[in-house]
Amino acid sequence: MELLIMILAVICVPAGLYLLCGFLSMRSHGDIGEFEITGFQKATDKGRALPVVRYENGEGALKLVEVRKIEQISYLFSPPIERQMVEVAGIESGMPRVYGYVRLVAGLFLLLPGLAALGLHLHKALFTGQVVYIVILIGLMLGGWALLKFIQRH
Incomplete structure (x- = not known):
């Protein structure tokens, strides 16, 4: 044993x-902000559809960002709907992800x-x-x- x-x-x-x-490292280096879900991708992570969020950059232009990973426990139990606010980390990096624990x-x-x-x-x-x-x-x-x-x- x-x-x-x-x-x-x-x-x-x-x-x-x-x-x-x-x-x-994600918590200390990544900028975490709340963004509105505008739609969903066909790609999935952990069995859930990945969201597309609306992001306003520093110049005031709106961008649609495709989230790459889900790391939020509540997202896995009950997926969000469109127009819901969700926390996303690393929105400006190449690997935006739904922030969680x-x-x-x-x-x-x-x-x-x-x-x-x-x-x-x-x-x-x-x-x-x-x-x-x-x-x-x-x-x-x-x-x-x-x-x-x-x-x-x-």
Whole structure:
């Protein structure tokens, strides 16, 4: 069982860190704004039609921008309709996407096997594996909450 958790941790932890770094870089570098959906493309992402949003550039000209990715959890559960406002990140870049927390949630979920492996290893070293594992999970939850509050304010 321990070997299986270690193998799973070796695979999942780098993927989780990659997703978390991608989310943080998108959040720190991308301009996020609300735009009105004017239509939908034939292309899909995660089973949902990709929207076309109306964007007004700095000179006042209106442009239609085709969104390339969906990263919003609520968009996946109930797709929006035309003329609805949606947050889009990176509208001026080559990869505009519906902004959301899919990468953050998936990255944190993929870090769980690493925390389990850490708890098992600390169990052998300190003889208090369950307590340490619970403390690590509580710290992760509080850290995630603090990170979300930081992201919401900036």
